[in-house]
Amino acid sequence: MANIVFEDTQRSFKQSGKEVLAVGGINLTVADKEFVAIVGPSGCGKTTCLRMVAGLDMPTKGKVLVGGKEVKGPGPDRAVVFQQFALFPWKTVAENIQFGLRANGVDSAERVIRTADAIKLMGLDGYELAYPHQLSGGMQQRVAIARAYVLNPEVLLMDEPFGALDAQTRVVMQEELIRLARKNPKTVLFITHAVEEAVYLADRVVVMSRHPGLIREIIDIKSIRDAENWDSHSRIEDVMDLPSFVKLRSSIWRLLREHNLGSDH
Amino acid sequence: MGVGKIYKKLLRPILFIAGVLVAWFALTEWSGLIAPFRFPSPTETWNSLNIITFKGYGDGLLYQHILQSVLLVTLGFLVSSSLGVLLGILMGANKRIEAFVNPIFLTLRPVPPLAWIPLAIVWLGLGDAAKIMVIFIAAFIPAVINTYTGVRSIEVPQREAAAMLGIKQLTYYREVILPGALPMIFTGLRLSLQASWTTLVAAELIGATFGLGSILHQAAQDIYPGMILVGMFTVALCGWLMTLILAKAERWAMPWKPV
Amino acid sequence: MKMTQYLGRGEWWFYTIVGLLCFFGFWYGVVAANVTPRQFLPAPHEVLLTFIKLLHEPFSGYTLLTHIVSSFKRFLYGFLLAVAIGIPLGLLMALSKWADRIITPFFESIRFVAPIAWIPFAALWFGTGIGGPILIIFMGAFPPVLINTYRGALYVEPKYIEAARMLGSGKIRLMTQVLFPAAIPAIVAGLRISTGTGWQAMVGAELIVASSGVGYMMVNGQSNIRTDIVMSGMIAIGLVGLVIDILLRQAEKFSTRYQEI
Numbered sequence: 001m002a003n004i005v006f007e008d009t010q011r012s013f014k015q016s017g018k019e020v021l022a023v024g025g026i027n028l029t030v031a032d033k034e035f036v037a038i039v040g041p042s043g044c045g046k047t048t049c050l051r052m053v054a055g056l057d058m059p060t061k062g063k064v065l066v067g068g069k070e071v072k073g074p075g076p077d078r079a080v081v082f083q084q085f086a087l088f089p090w091k092t093v094a095e096n097i098q099f100g101l102r103a104n105g106v107d108s109a110e111r112v113i114r115t116a117d118a119i120k121l122m123g124l125d126g127y128e129l130a131y132p133h134q135l136s137g138g139m140q141q142r143v144a145i146a147r148a149y150v151l152n153p154e155v156l157l158m159d160e161p162f163g164a165l166d167a168q169t170r171v172v173m174q175e176e177l178i179r180l181a182r183k184n185p186k187t188v189l190f191i192t193h194a195v196e197e198a199v200y201l202a203d204r205v206v207v208m209s210r211h212p213g214l215i216r217e218i219i220d221i222k223s224i225r226d227a228e229n230w231d232s233h234s235r236i237e238d239v240m241d242l243p244s245f246v247k248l249r250s251s252i253w254r255l256l257r258e259h260n261l262g263s264d265h
Numbered sequence: 266m267g268v269g270k271i272y273k274k275l276l277r278p279i280l281f282i283a284g285v286l287v288a289w290f291a292l293t294e295w296s297g298l299i300a301p302f303r304f305p306s307p308t309e310t311w312n313s314l315n316i317i318t319f320k321g322y323g324d325g326l327l328y329q330h331i332l333q334s335v336l337l338v339t340l341g342f343l344v345s346s347s348l349g350v351l352l353g354i355l356m357g358a359n360k361r362i363e364a365f366v367n368p369i370f371l372t373l374r375p376v377p378p379l380a381w382i383p384l385a386i387v388w389l390g391l392g393d394a395a396k397i398m399v400i401f402i403a404a405f406i407p408a409v410i411n412t413y414t415g416v417r418s419i420e421v422p423q424r425e426a427a428a429m430l431g432i433k434q435l436t437y438y439r440e441v442i443l444p445g446a447l448p449m450i451f452t453g454l455r456l457s458l459q460a461s462w463t464t465l466v467a468a469e470l471i472g473a474t475f476g477l478g479s480i481l482h483q484a485a486q487d488i489y490p491g492m493i494l495v496g497m498f499t500v501a502l503c504g505w506l507m508t509l510i511l512a513k514a515e516r517w518a519m520p521w522k523p524v
Numbered sequence: 525m526k527m528t529q530y531l532g533r534g535e536w537w538f539y540t541i542v543g544l545l546c547f548f549g550f551w552y553g554v555v556a557a558n559v560t561p562r563q564f565l566p567a568p569h570e571v572l573l574t575f576i577k578l579l580h581e582p583f584s585g586y587t588l589l590t591h592i593v594s595s596f597k598r599f600l601y602g603f604l605l606a607v608a609i610g611i612p613l614g615l616l617m618a619l620s621k622w623a624d625r626i627i628t629p630f631f632e633s634i635r636f637v638a639p640i641a642w643i644p645f646a647a648l649w650f651g652t653g654i655g656g657p658i659l660i661i662f663m664g665a666f667p668p669v670l671i672n673t674y675r676g677a678l679y680v681e682p683k684y685i686e687a688a689r690m691l692g693s694g695k696i697r698l699m700t701q702v703l704f705p706a707a708i709p710a711i712v713a714g715l716r717i718s719t720g721t722g723w724q725a726m727v728g729a730e731l732i733v734a735s736s737g738v739g740y741m742m743v744n745g746q747s748n749i750r751t752d753i754v755m756s757g758m759i760a761i762g763l764v765g766l767v768i769d770i771l772l773r774q775a776e777k778f779s780t781r782y783q784e785i
Contacts, residue, residue, distance in 0.1 A: 086422035090444035100430035360531040364539035375762035377724040383746035485644035501636040
């Protein structure tokens with residue numbers, strides 16, 4: 001059971017002497033194998049929330065639990081896909097993907113199989129021996145996702161993973177991610193400031209505001225998606241044309257405006 | 266391709282060298298504008314080169330002098346910079362060690378390696394030992410500083426990725442910190458090599474009976490400009506070759522680096 | 525796995541002080557063990573006392589202060605000469621491809637000769653005059669100035685030049701108001717490097733072809749086996765070098781104040 005629970009979680013920082021509340025008290029439960037996206041403007045604390053689940057940051061008050069256990073530090077059970085890719089430039093694609101498996105004592109035969117599967121899954125065939133600097137942004141992010149996926153984590157944490165990609169690559173990656181999510185569902189926490197991306201990918205969308213970082217609304221996507229059968233359309237532009245999609249997207253935009261207008265300081 | 270490239274790579278350097286030679290001859294032998302005791306003519310230089318290569322000068326043949334200097338530098342450089350890199354990694358990885366070693370470093374760093382020569386001579390006399398001491402100091406400091414900077418410059422997302430993957434501490438140092446710091450480590454090695462070479466030549470110039478620097482010293486005393494030029498040229502050539510070898514080593518060690 | 529360490533202020537000070545204590549403690553220990561005569565290895569406080577004494581009591585002809593001024597003067601002349609030639613030449617080479625083609629080969633062939641190697645010729649041409657050390661210092665300070673000016677001017681972002689052209693700048697204005705200011709940070713960085721190499725070259729020169737200056741004083745200290753004098757010289761060299769570097773670092777910060785980090 002890999003669920004995420006935020007229990008009255010708070011994170012404050014000291015900035016030029018003052019206490020800044022990056023994340024005010026938030027309560028949120030991400031169910032096992034649920035795909036939840038968090039949207040909000042910069043500074044609303046969404047990345048901080050993800051980092052607290054990852055164990056790269058600690059709450060100053062309250063708790064963060066994964067699978068019922070409090071998060072104490074980073075680990076391969078909560079794999080992270082970073083916005084800046086964070087690949088190791090001195091390792092080849094295959095070595096980057098394998099690194100986590102090797103570190104956790106997976107024996108070499110199994111490593112080879114799992115790595116090969118991940119490479120195939122992310123469309124990286126032929127690039128096993130390439131170095132990151134030889135790859136485009138989209139390819140590099142695929143390696144980053146493969147690296148996370150190959151760990152078979154209980155929880156997948158994605159911090160604006162497509163933010164550094166150009167619009168076309170972004171769309172392709174979104175379609176691929178949906179494919180993966182349907183094929184091999186995991187508990188996912190996905191951070192983005194692109195509303196369309198959130199509505200397309202997630203089961204639920206969490207809207208946050210800033211100063212302090214709080215959850216304002218949680219919108220359920222899954223029920224509408226299932227009712228209107230979005231998955232029958234394989235192309236993203238077909239889904240985005242559907243009136244149900246448009247309605248959800250617009251309402252989330254309005255929510256963002258409502259809670260973030262005038263909070264520019 | 267074709268003619269243009271041949272011109273650039275072959276003809277232009279040849280033309281340049283030819284031009285320099287002509288000007289050199291003209292200014293010295295043909296016109297006598299530059300007196301022979303101020304700057305040697307090409308013939309003089311050639312003669313000096315012949316003498317030192319085959320008959321010897323300053324108690325040895327050219328290749329013996331070269332061997333002496335180059336071996337000394339290579340040895341000193343390798344030992345010293347390896348230790349320097351090690352210390353740099355320790356300092357970069359462990360803030361306690363850094364705090365401990367730093368004050369000594371800050372006080373020693375502003376003193377140029379050449380300034381250690383008189384002290385080395387007082388302590389160790391005029392022999393090879395003093396030279397090794399100065400080479401050691403010259404090579405050690407840049408190695409430490411650049412390695413330390415390299416270790417500290419590993420970007421945060423990469424460190425976090427390593428933590429997330431569950432990498433153990435030792436593997437972290439071996440497969441993340443070390444390769445990540447390698448570019449800056451090589452910068453440090455380059456500086457170390459340059460410093461070692463310069464310092465050795467200076468030390469030999471001051472007080473040695475053998476080695477390239479001693480050739481310069483002897484030639485200056487004998488007022489033998491041709492030999493001085495030969496000495497200078499050899500120093501430059503050896504320095505250039507060693508730097509080239511290091512550059513090749515750098516490219517071999519970091520196959521992932523875009524050229 | 526620990527990513528980074530955080531050391532509290534207290535702990536940092538603790539280890540720093542312990543480090544210093546260990547260093548001086550070791551030094552005192554070796555002195556106290558009487559392994560060598562006092563002249564070879566004086567105690568730290570003896571070096572300090574000698575240093576202070578030398579400031580107003582002459583050794584090998586002049587007081588330490590006078591020696592320092594001597595050294596610094598030489599350094600300054602050599603450095604200024606390098607700047608006076610290096611910056612215009614660097615700018616010229618960046619602007620004119622022909623200048624670049626002619627000068628670069630000369631420069632590249634001379635660059636690998638260590639400044640020290642010029643000492644025999646310096647002695648031959650200038651004897652014990654001030655010209656000798658200045659030549660050496662020039663040889664040390666010149667390359668970084670030239671290279672950095674050249675690169676700084678060459679790599680001015682084309683977009684600045686295009687923007688200036690679009691706004692109607694003529695060629696001269698382009699040079700003085702766009703190219704030169706844009707290259708200043710690189711030039712100042714080059715100046716900083718060249719003060720280091722120039723200062724080092726000065727030390728080398730004074731060890732061999734000088735009759736005054738800190739290096740000269742150190743050589744005399746060495747022949748008289750006065751380690752305390754030699755060390756005082758090293759301290760002086762280090763201090764002055766440090767001050768020069770700090771000044772240049774401030775200049776560097778000032779010149780890049782408009783740039784993003």
